[in-house]
Amino acid sequence: MTTRAPKDIDLASLADSISADAKTITDILNQEKLPQPTLSACGPMKYPGGPEMARLQEARMNLLTSAWALEQLAAGPQDYIYWQAYSAKHDLTVLNAFARFGVFEAVPTSGDISYVDLAAKLPLTERQLRRLFRHAMTKNVFYEPRPDHVAHTSLSMAPVKKRSLGPWINHNLGEILPASSRLADAIEKYGDSQEPNEVALGIAWNLEKGKGLFDWFKNDGEGSRKGWRARQFAEAMESMDGGGHDVQFVAEGFDWGSLGEAIVIDVGGSSGHISISLAEKFPALRLVVQDLPEVETAFDALVPDDLKSRVSFQAHNFMEPQPQEDAKVFLLRHVLHDWPDGIAVQILRNLITGEHGVMKDGTRIVVADNVMPLKGTVPTPIERLTTTADLQMWTVLNALERRKEDWIELFKQVDERLDPVAFFQPEGSSDTVIEVVFCK
Numbered sequence: 001m002t003t004r005a006p007k008d009i010d011l012a013s014l015a016d017s018i019s020a021d022a023k024t025i026t027d028i029l030n031q032e033k034l035p036q037p038t039l040s041a042c043g044p045m046k047y048p049g050g051p052e053m054a055r056l057q058e059a060r061m062n063l064l065t066s067a068w069a070l071e072q073l074a075a076g077p078q079d080y081i082y083w084q085a086y087s088a089k090h091d092l093t094v095l096n097a098f099a100r101f102g103v104f105e106a107v108p109t110s111g112d113i114s115y116v117d118l119a120a121k122l123p124l125t126e127r128q129l130r131r132l133f134r135h136a137m138t139k140n141v142f143y144e145p146r147p148d149h150v151a152h153t154s155l156s157m158a159p160v161k162k163r164s165l166g167p168w169i170n171h172n173l174g175e176i177l178p179a180s181s182r183l184a185d186a187i188e189k190y191g192d193s194q195e196p197n198e199v200a201l202g203i204a205w206n207l208e209k210g211k212g213l214f215d216w217f218k219n220d221g222e223g224s225r226k227g228w229r230a231r232q233f234a235e236a237m238e239s240m241d242g243g244g245h246d247v248q249f250v251a252e253g254f255d256w257g258s259l260g261e262a263i264v265i266d267v268g269g270s271s272g273h274i275s276i277s278l279a280e281k282f283p284a285l286r287l288v289v290q291d292l293p294e295v296e297t298a299f300d301a302l303v304p305d306d307l308k309s310r311v312s313f314q315a316h317n318f319m320e321p322q323p324q325e326d327a328k329v330f331l332l333r334h335v336l337h338d339w340p341d342g343i344a345v346q347i348l349r350n351l352i353t354g355e356h357g358v359m360k361d362g363t364r365i366v367v368a369d370n371v372m373p374l375k376g377t378v379p380t381p382i383e384r385l386t387t388t389a390d391l392q393m394w395t396v397l398n399a400l401e402r403r404k405e406d407w408i409e410l411f412k413q414v415d416e417r418l419d420p421v422a423f424f425q426p427e428g429s430s431d432t433v434i435e436v437v438f439c440k
């Protein structure tokens, strides 16, 4: 894959490639008798994935890349930057308000509703609703099928059909967006600090000195509400199944079937969505999800009855030595990227030297995380997921997304006996699955 030089990008060539890629996608969906993408509320939620859809996914990535450039050329440089600075933040704030006040769910999934009737169902006035909707509709989030009435499009239906998108919006736009807007302030205040507490998040939320993201999540709220942010975060993580983070990629990235009957520890496994999907696919596995105690209620709500005998929850702080001794694999998905090197080293060492002594020979650590790609080696939409994750980690924890050589160096720093034997990035995945073997 090569990056095109700016001088080679023009309106006519973009329009041609968009037309060709759109035709490829349409034809493949027709051949497979699958529905076409649409903004109509009843449309499909996402494109089909898997290795057999590689050609469709490639065309889709090209189409997105070209469409973004087309928008920029159509706007022109001055207007594009001006509009970005002016309008884009409000695209996000309307989504945040819709999620916070239950607007997505309050609009009927078929037919429409008047602004007056909607206001009667919600803690928002008719005037507030009209203003929020008016802006959202410019980006096809809801539409007005007749005057003074609002109805769903496929975009506004997404959080209704996939409930975890609500907590995903609340976390990203309610909690992280105020912090992102303070990144420049954090740079001015802390320079290039690697301390997890000297971050934009702390400035935005006025966090107590020395307290970081997960302390805040655990402790915010009073009485039964205490820890509500940790629970919301766990629900938000469930929506990380799609957009390059599909849960199937963890299953595809390592030969779980070869383990036979085995115990797998899902370290920092949140509400267990990855363990549940592995348990469904690999019936010989037993999985233990370890996370902060505040997350257990979210786990209880998610784990299906028929998997309860094979997927369990254990409250465990990974800053302390590992209590499980019989595991064949420790899985860490989207955990190490949350921490700067010094702390990531400590988390991994706590696995190697646990409460019961040193890890057995041949035990594996499977890491599913971004490996920062070399520039121009992955499609732009996938690259944007890695750069987004990198900035998000910087903003909230002074952590980072690592390049392959950074990962190799990290394992070496932890223990010379750790051998990263495979780096595998499933087709369409933004994450790479890294298999690390402990050899005594």
Ligand SMILES: C[S@@+](CC[C@H](N)C(=O)[O-])C[C@H]1O[C@@H](n2cnc3c(N)ncnc32)[C@H](O)[C@@H]1O
Residues within 6 Å of the ligand: 214, 230, 234, 237, 238, 240, 267, 268, 269, 270, 271, 274, 290, 291, 292, 295, 316, 317, 318, 319, 332, 333, 334, 335, 338
């Ligand atoms: C980014 S999430 C990843 C969740 C999950 N592995 C996934 O792939 O969706 C990081 C997880 O680490 C957990 N965590 C943070 N600090 C922890 C600690 N000290 N001990 C155990 N878990 C912790 C958080 O509660 C959260 O569930």
